Each structure stands twice: as structure tokens, then as C-alpha cells.
Amino acid sequence: MVIDAIDREILRKLQDDGRMTATALAAEVGLTVAPCHRRLKDLEADGVISGYRAVIDPASVGLGFEAIVFVTLAQVDRATLDKFEALVSANVHITSAQRLFGDPDYILKVMAEDLSAYQQFFDNALTVLPGVQRVSSTLVMKNLKPGSGLPL
Known part of the structure; x- marks a missing residue:
């Protein structure tokens, strides 16, 4: 088209x-x-418009904590990548995920209620993903441009 x-x-x-x-x-x-x-x-x-959705203010629904997570895998074989990506895609707290060239292997955006909830998610969900060697996070202080559209 x-x-x-x-x-x-x-x-x-x-x-x-x-x-x-x-x-x-x-x-x-x-x-x-x-x-x-x-x-x-x-x-x-033609798939140019892939869907419609409501844009929801995270803080209004109790998700006022956002972290950017960098993940490096110890092994990058197909089976490990497939399992890792399937679990990341299925996790509702991970709202964005990209596979990268170089190091780290992935960048994830994670939403949580607060720091304590994020710490539990980090310990119980992120570090146990298949093939994970290293996980590091940076906390979002202020979201200046959330979910902007494409530059058309």
C-alpha cells in the first residue's frame, strides 16, 4: 500500500x-x-492502523512508579530467546520491550505501584527470566513525553 x-x-x-x-x-x-x-x-x-486503545494516566490507577530495565543474557540461543521473549511479552507489568544490538540485549519499561512493589517484581520476576546474566535498572524521575505518536 x-x-x-x-x-x-x-x-x-x-x-x-x-x-x-x-x-x-x-x-x-x-x-x-x-x-x-x-x-x-x-x-x-492493510495493517497500517493496527488497533485503537485508551491512553490511561498510570498514577490514576495506582501505577505511579516507572523503571527502565536493562537486561543482558548469558546465553542467546534461539530456545532461550524465545522463552525470554514470551515471558516478557506476557507480563503485564512490562509495558514496553525492545531487543537491542550490542549490550544490553534488551531494554524494558516496567510499571509498578511503588518502589517496594518494583523491588519484589525485580527479585521475583526479572531476575528469574530464562538466560538472564545481568539486570540493571534506572528509575524514571519524570516522564516528559509518554507514548507520543509517530512523526508522520
């Missing part, structure tokens, strides 16, 4: 407000409703 300027504008608007109606979206991007709705459905069908 080729993404043109109108598609990019649709994507920009939806990143700002994913609940925008097709009518409002069409008006914002200078289209009538039918062609705007068709483009939106095409973007969804």
Missing part, C-alpha cells in the same frame, strides 16, 4: 484523537465521509 499525504493526515489526526468520528475526520482532512471512511478501512485492512 502506498501512503499518500491524505493518508498521513488521517493517521496524524487519529494519533491525536483515536475516537474521532469518520465525519469529523473527513472534515479535518478535506474529504467527504465516504472516501475518508474507505481510506480508513484500507489503512486498517
